[in-house]
Amino acid sequence: MKLKEGKRKRHYQILTVPPVPALQNIGIYPGQRVEVRFQYPFSGPVIVRIYRRDFAIGGAIAEQIRIKEL
Amino acid sequence: MVTKTTKKPQRRDTLPAFKQNSRSSGKKNKTTEERNFLKEKKNGNLIPKKILLMGNPNVGKSVIFSGLCKKQAESANYAGTTVSVTQGILILEPFSCQVIDVPGAYSFDPSCEAEQIAVDYLKQGADLILCVLDATNLEQSIRFALKLMTYQIPLIYCLNLSDVARKQGISIDRKELSKTLGGKIIETVAVKGYGFTEIKKEIYRILCNNMSNVEHKANASTGTVSEERIHETITNLKRRRVLASDFDPASPKTTQRRLSDLVIHPFWGSLIAIAVLFAAIFIMIRGGEFLIRYLFAPLSEIFITFFQNAVLHLGLSPFWNELLIGEYGIFVTPFEWILASILPYVILFYAVFSLLEDSGYLPRISVLFDNIMRKLGLQGSSLIPLLLGYGCAVPAILATRSAQQKKERVMIAAIICFCIPCTSQTGALLKLFAGQPVWFLPLLFLLSFLLMIPLSAVLRKIWKGAPAPMVIELPNLLLPSPKTYLRKLLFRFKHFLFDAEGPMLLAVFLIAFLSSSGLLEQITSFLSPVMEVWLGLPKEAAVALIAGVIRREMSVAPLLSLSLTPLQIFTGAVVSLFYLPCLSVFAVLVKEFGIKTAVLIALSTILTALLLGGVVHFLGALLLAPVV
Structure with a gap:
């Protein structure tokens, strides 16, 4: 499934990320476990938590990140 | 250095x-x-x-x-x-x-x-x-x-x-x-x-x-x-357990954590953000009025009286008297305009803004506003330079360097130049609007927000492509350390005094010189068709247009000493808001984007300002006609 479709307060594992340097730069890689904190409406950003750190990922990119539920 | x-x-x-x-x-x-x-x-x-x-x-x-x-x-x-x-x-x-x-x-x-x-x-x-x-x-x-x-x-x-x-x-x-x-x-x-x-x-x-x-x-x-x-x-x-693993089910639920979640909540977070922005504006406006009434106005009075007495004591020629202590005198305007109308707002702006910066709240606001910003063809993170622009356009334009695309940088810079008044200008506008209907300022700001829509549409025609998607880390919410906070305030205050007020004094001197030498008279007559016919302002208001090129607030300050009708005041405010930012901003634009872009932005701001000013004048006259 896509990260944009992730449910609140559920944990997922990242399967693939699009080749956007900004994602690698802040440390989002395949294999990581993420918790979806908030989903913004109107294809807005997704707030995820990766080991106590919160990230905001724009809706357009969150559509391209594939995840699986843990 | x-x-x-x-x-x-x-x-x-x-x-x-x-x-x-x-x-x-x-x-x-x-x-x-x-x-x-x-x-x-x-x-x-x-x-x-x-x-x-x-x-x-x-x-x-x-x-x-x-x-x-x-x-x-x-x-x-x-x-x-x-x-x-x-x-x-x-x-x-x-x-x-x-x-x-x-x-x-x-x-x-x-x-x-x-x-x-x-x-x-x-x-x-x-x-x-x-x-x-x-x-x-x-x-x-x-x-x-x-x-x-x-x-x-x-x-x-x-x-x-x-x-x-x-x-x-x-x-x-x-x-x-x-x-x-x-x-x-x-x-x-x-x-x-x-x-x-x-x-x-x-x-x-x-x-x-x-x-x-x-x-x-x-x-x-x-x-x-x-x-x-x-x-x-x-x-x-x-x-080897030097680093903790990704998964941490027992993450403690601290107050800081809860607060951090609350301010980023799509619904509650937005309400809080609006409340915070309103509180910030309230503190700046009310606090500024308070500081001026009880501290800065009396202080500037003391300075002006002192210099007036001192200069009169010297018994100089009328030319020198006019230059030093005349209406636009070197010893009068800096105190009246800078000390008693602009400085208090500058101090308060940075006091509030630095607090928002150091607490880590700003990136959260930019996430909340991502949806709105994307409508303008930008992304949430671009909100920070825009907000900085309400302080001063120079650091705001430099802050666009962290944007991923050149296109986004130019767009943000243009929006700052067109639509966003700096603190100095806001201070001057507040003073200009004193005694006028209270909805003048909100209306003016509404106009500036509305202008962002056609402006961003035009800019997107020039630079095509989707905005870079937002990927940011939300920093820890922290209570700023008082020591660092105060040092930062002092640094910004010093910076304002030395870097921003240099050009401002230059503008003051220029006006003082033009006024005492009689050149001002000639220039104002030359510009009077634009001022009187198109904008409906007295021809003396041309001083504002000349001085406004050097410093932004100087496009407002000269209007303070004229007796104007409410419509004239509003027209003047509109012209000054959309007018060219200032010389320092122009220099930064040249440095960052090249002379062509800078001149383009400068000329189009001046044209937009005059155009909108005229529209406001004629529309206002039309609306008021039955009453008069």
């Missing part, structure tokens, strides 16, 4: 032993000789050394820089505060270290301008790199450090934010980490000034050990380390 520290943290008797073979081969390698050499140097010139201060964005490099060099660098609690390079001098006798605060980077494969600067500095080489690690986000910092290690320059690590990490229950095995990263690891709490002495000691030790190598040149092939290698190292560290 360079400040020198007076601190000498090293005494002679604590000199560390020098390595036997630390000097180049041609000389005798004796410790005593080293000492003599150092002594000699101490009496004469200091040995120049270059230190780079590097790390991920928002790990506290600028705070450490300020602590080491006793020189303030812009800092805040979000990524991308340092977008240009600040330099300072740290004296550790016999060394004189040039410390360079390099903009934060995540990698050496530059994705934005700020990172490119970091790479350029690394390629030039240095004697030592002070790498700042974030203890609360060690994995990311280690990725950076591993890449940095490939440059073969001696490294010292500052494990910053170690207090926050401890509060979060993170413990770090410094010895193990030091083995992996090949450099000493020093725990620091930069905002509280903890750990600086140890950093200086270590810098000193390393510089002494590396007397021979004048400069470590970075290899062209460095900066790249394979993802597998990084992954392997990190997995290894996790296995």
Whole structure:
């Protein structure tokens, strides 16, 4: 499934990320476990938590990140 | 521009032993000789050394820089505060270290301008790199450090934010980490000034050990380390429990955590954001009025009376009297306009804004507003430069450097120039609107927001393509340390006084000169068709247009001394709001985007201002006609 479709307060594992340097730069890689904190409406950003750190990922990119539920 | 520290943290008797073979081969390698050499140097010139201060964005490099060099660098609690390079001098006798605060980077494969600067500095080489690690986000910092290690320059690590990490229950095995990263690891709490002495000691030790190598040149092939290698190292560290694993089910639910969740909640967070922005505006406007009434207005009165008496006492010719203490006199306008109408608002703006910056709240606002910003063809993170623009357009335009696309940079800069009044101008506008209907200011700001829509539509026609998607880390919410906060305020205040008020005084002098020499009369008559017919303003208001080119608030200030009708006041305010920002902004535009873009922006702002001013004048006249 896509990260944009992730449910609140559920944990997922990242399967693939699009080749956007900004994602690698802040440390989002395949294999990581993420918790979806908030989903913004109107294809807005997704707030995820990766080991106590919160990230905001724009809706357009969150559509391209594939995840699986843990 | 360079400040020198007076601190000498090293005494002679604590000199560390020098390595036997630390000097180049041609000389005798004796410790005593080293000492003599150092002594000699101490009496004469200091040995120049270059230190780079590097790390991920928002790990506290600028705070450490300020602590080491006793020189303030812009800092805040979000990524991308340092977008240009600040330099300072740290004296550790016999060394004189040039410390360079390099903009934060995540990698050496530059994705934005700020990172490119970091790479350029690394390629030039240095004697030592002070790498700042974030203890609360060690994995990311280690990725950076591993890449940095490939440059073969001696490294010292500052494990910053170690207090926050401890509060979060993170413990770090410094010895193990030091083995992996090949450099000493020093725990620091930069905002509280903890750990600086140890950093200086270590810098000193390393510089002494590396007397021979004048400069470590970075290899062209460095900066790249394979993802597998990084992954392997990190997995290894996790296995040895130096690094905690990704998954942390027992993460403690602290108050800070709860608050952090609340302010980012799509619904509650938005309400809070609106409340915070309104509170900020309220504090600035009401607080400013209060400060002016009880402090700044009486103060400026005292100054003006003093100078008027003093000048009259001298018995000069009328020309000089007019120039010095006339209506636009050199000893009158600076006090009336700067001290009694602009300075209080500037102080309050920075007091409020710095608080929002250092608490880490700003990136959260930008997430909440991402949906709206995308409608303008921008992304949420662009909100920070726009908000900064309400303070001063110059740092705001520089802050666009952290944007990923050139297109976005120009768009933000243009919006700032067209639609966003700086604090000085807002202060002047508030004074102009005193005694007028209260809805004047909200209406004016509404107009400026509305103009952003056609403006961004036009800009998107020029630069096509979707906005870069937002990917940001939300920094820890922190209560700013009072010491750092006050230092920052003082720094910005000083900056305003010296850098911004220079051109302003120039404008004041220019007007004083034009007015006392009679030239003003001629210019105003020349511009009177535009002023009187098109804008419906008295021809004296042309002073505003002339002075407004130099400083933004000066396009408002001259209107204060004219007696105008409410419609004229509003027209004047509209013209000044959309008018060319100021000379300093123009200079920054030229520097950042080239002369063509700068001239284009400048001319179109002036045209838009005059056009909209005329529209307001005629529309207003039409609406008021039946009443009059």
